[in-house]
Amino acid sequence: MRSGNGWVEVVSGTLPSLRNLKVGTDFGAVTVRGGSPQGITYTVRKRLNSGSESHARHQFEMFTVRGYQKADFAVLEGECTGAEKIAVDISVNVPRDLALVKIETRGGSVSVTDIAGRLEAETAGGSIHINDIGGAVKAETSGGSIDVGNVGGDLRAETAGGSINIRSAGGKVHAETAGGSIEVGSATQSAYLSTAGGSIQVKRCDGELRAATAGGSVEIGDVGGGAILETSGGSIRLASAKGVVRATTSGGGIRLSGLTHGVTAKNAAGPISAEFTASKGSFSESYLETSVGDVIVFLPPDLPVTVRATIDAAMGHRMITDFPEVKVSSEGGEWGTHEIYGQGALNGGGPVLKIHTTAGNIELRRGKR
DSSP states (O other), X not given: OEETTEEEEEEEEEEOOOSEEEEEESSOEEEEEEOOSSOEEEEEEEEEOSSOHHXXXXXXXXXXXXXXXXXXXXXXXXXXXSOOSOEEEEEEEEOTTOSEEEEEESSSXXXXXXXXXXXXXXXXXXXXXXXXXXSOEEEEEXXXXXXXXXXXXXXXXXXXXXXXXXXXESSOEEEEESSSOEEEEEESSOEEEEESSSOEEEEEESSOEEEEESSSOEEEEEESSOEEEEESSSOEEEEEESSOEEEEESSSOEEEEEEOSOEEEEESSSOEEEEEOOOTTTOXXXXXXXXXXXXXXXXXXXXXXXXXXXXXXXXXXXXXXSOTTSEEEEESOSSSOOEEEEEEEXXXXXXXXXXXXXXXXXXXXXXXX
């Protein structure tokens, strides 16, 4: 039928009432919505924006849809035998209590909402939108963004080019993109996040966290375990971590707060700020190093720790400490390049905290318990 300046054909039908659904199509956008009380129903909308009615009918006939049962799956299949100009939208309404939904399109977006079971979604080119999925999720696209609302199980999201946004996941998270930012609101278990070019932001991760980017900032909130934070060009920020932390950047500031255990922080060019809230028994050997930049460390007044600090090229730079136990000395000429050392045992000494900058100031400040 006529639609504006183009043509539209709509095909509807039903599928067997099974708890597993598979949708596969040569191309087209796929939408699956849970909550239907009428079993599994589908609507396929084909669109052609120009041409005669006979030409449109011929193009529409080249894209066929069939529904059938295969083993314990209800299957909806879209097959193209030559149509090149039409757009296809496939919409499927299903009961919420499906155990498994599998979707594959070779070109088009995917949207799935309100499913109690598991989801596997794949597209060769298009965005993926997911929300209110009770089980584990696997989402892959060769080019497009991935947007995830609430997922009850493990989540694996991969895109060859696009951003990844995750509101919350009840299981382990693996998110990887070849070019785009990654944002996570809440992950109740461990998370592995990687992007070849973009920023990473995490508000909360209750387990272990690894966040790595080849170019962008890393902004992390509260981490319930250890954290590995890496960027080849950008700043690193951490609100707190209840495990060992490793932070590395080739260019940008590092600011680490709420450190309850040991930390290794390395910066090729930029300042480092580290606030320890560790106590006796939880603190382990730590190392803070930057080639060019200041290092500021906040230590609890009752923490047993042995400090060893060094400034290699101290001309114009200095070492400041709130702790009388840390003795500062220097070697070299008074006016030329010389080294400054600070060493001391606080509260009887403990694991070693090494601080090193080639050119910058070092400050040891008394923090709060």
